[in-house]
Amino acid sequence: MTSPETQDPASQDAAESGDGRPDGGSPRRHVVVAGGGIGGLTAALALERAGFSVLVLERSEKLGEVGAGLQISPNAWRVLKSLDATEPLEKVLVKPDSIRIHSARAGGQIGRIPLGETAEHRYGAPYCVIHRGDLHKGLAETAMARPNIDIQLGIAIADAEEDETGITVEIQGSEGISSHHAEALIAADGVWSTVRRRLLRLPSADYSGRIAYRATFSTDQAPDLAGFTGLWMGENAHLVHYPIRSGSLINLVAIAEGDWHGETWSTPVDRDEVLQHFKNWPVTARHLLERPASSLKWALCDIRPGTIWAEGRIALLGDAAHAMLPFMAQGAAMAIEDAHVVARCLAEEPDVDEALLTYERTRKDRVERVMRTARENARIYHMKGLMAFLRDTGIRYLSGQRLLSRYDWIYDWQPK
Numbered sequence: 001m002t003s004p005e006t007q008d009p010a011s012q013d014a015a016e017s018g019d020g021r022p023d024g025g026s027p028r029r030h031v032v033v034a035g036g037g038i039g040g041l042t043a044a045l046a047l048e049r050a051g052f053s054v055l056v057l058e059r060s061e062k063l064g065e066v067g068a069g070l071q072i073s074p075n076a077w078r079v080l081k082s083l084d085a086t087e088p089l090e091k092v093l094v095k096p097d098s099i100r101i102h103s104a105r106a107g108g109q110i111g112r113i114p115l116g117e118t119a120e121h122r123y124g125a126p127y128c129v130i131h132r133g134d135l136h137k138g139l140a141e142t143a144m145a146r147p148n149i150d151i152q153l154g155i156a157i158a159d160a161e162e163d164e165t166g167i168t169v170e171i172q173g174s175e176g177i178s179s180h181h182a183e184a185l186i187a188a189d190g191v192w193s194t195v196r197r198r199l200l201r202l203p204s205a206d207y208s209g210r211i212a213y214r215a216t217f218s219t220d221q222a223p224d225l226a227g228f229t230g231l232w233m234g235e236n237a238h239l240v241h242y243p244i245r246s247g248s249l250i251n252l253v254a255i256a257e258g259d260w261h262g263e264t265w266s267t268p269v270d271r272d273e274v275l276q277h278f279k280n281w282p283v284t285a286r287h288l289l290e291r292p293a294s295s296l297k298w299a300l301c302d303i304r305p306g307t308i309w310a311e312g313r314i315a316l317l318g319d320a321a322h323a324m325l326p327f328m329a330q331g332a333a334m335a336i337e338d339a340h341v342v343a344r345c346l347a348e349e350p351d352v353d354e355a356l357l358t359y360e361r362t363r364k365d366r367v368e369r370v371m372r373t374a375r376e377n378a379r380i381y382h383m384k385g386l387m388a389f390l391r392d393t394g395i396r397y398l399s400g401q402r403l404l405s406r407y408d409w410i411y412d413w414q415p416k
């Protein structure tokens, strides 16, 4: 990590006469990544691996992630593995043996999807759960150890201008505004992306009318929850829990309907606010929600499919391109896949505009299918009355293998 000063690409080239040149010949092509979240750091790793030098600009003064969990499905794991980024994660992740599906209407478990060895055998890669902070830290450490990745903190992208030689990015740091020249700008600056809204003038994400309450608590408080993922579906709300941080913590996410909205991951609320959404739920589920004293709330948003992802030398990646509802647990996974594809397209096609359009064309159908599936799951999870009864009957009837196989098209994805 360097101090937040602007870099002159000429001096950068001069400094790269050693291992900065991928084949010992021409200097590395240079790309700026906006945002040092999961998508931005993976993009930096993929671009570096593809032969680029990368400057990551992160608006926050400190690298870090909110205290909550994340599911990493086999499709995302394969990309991280191909980037040699999984070693620091191995020590802290958990491979849950199954997803136990519960219905608030039925009052208990109605199905079980096998994960663990079954998923690893089926997909050739594990299905893991991890603390977001641990994933982020692992990616940041791997990125910082790479000689051609520079991460600068406390720097926000403010503007950008293209010319025939590249793109000049205007950046805002504590010392004022400065500029930086590169071949391309990859914007991984999240759901409220400045690049999306200000530079590409695209519509913002829409609030979905749902709120996620997230909390973690010690597994000592609930040893019976270790080792598996739990899903509870109910009228206008659902719950997900799974172990993280080597199994020492339980991550709990409660999703309910509500019109509160704010642009932060971390608005604290007390447990009564969460419990009021689950008044008529079975006592086992309410008992879960009583464990953490407080939660962080986050207004769920998604971006309407159909908007562009790339224009000229700018491409959006991750939530900036396609923020989605978390009901498939695929937002970060899609950002990780994007990272692999954008790096490959830029490496294979010297015309940057064309490369970024190819990236968009390659990714869009798949990601939009995932977004639609997440929206459909939102409807299914929150069903009531007869529809909930039919849903529960269907789940009881299907085998675990059959339930898992519905998502083969997501988890089988291979980085090429």
Ligand SMILES: Cc1cc2nc3c(=O)[nH]c(=O)nc-3n(C[C@H](O)[C@H](O)[C@H](O)COP(=O)(O)OP(=O)(O)OC[C@H]3O[C@@H](n4cnc5c(N)ncnc54)[C@H](O)[C@@H]3O)c2cc1C
Residues within 6 Å of the ligand: 034, 035, 036, 037, 038, 039, 040, 057, 058, 059, 060, 069, 070, 071, 072, 155, 156, 157, 158, 188, 189, 190, 191, 192, 193, 194, 195, 212, 214, 253, 298, 300, 317, 318, 319, 320, 326, 329, 330, 331, 332, 333, 334, 335
């Ligand atoms: C409740 C919930 C549960 C979820 N569970 C899962 C899951 O299990 N599995 C999964 O795959 N996904 C999950 N997701 C989705 C996942 O969290 C996101 O898709 C993922 O974090 C997006 O990563 P990103 O890098 O695109 O954006 P972010 O993580 O938002 O990172 C953006 C970064 O850009 C920085 N930034 C912003 N503006 C600027 C600027 N102007 N200049 C420079 N930097 C800037 C920000 O500070 C931030 O660090 C979940 C989401 C929610 C809400």
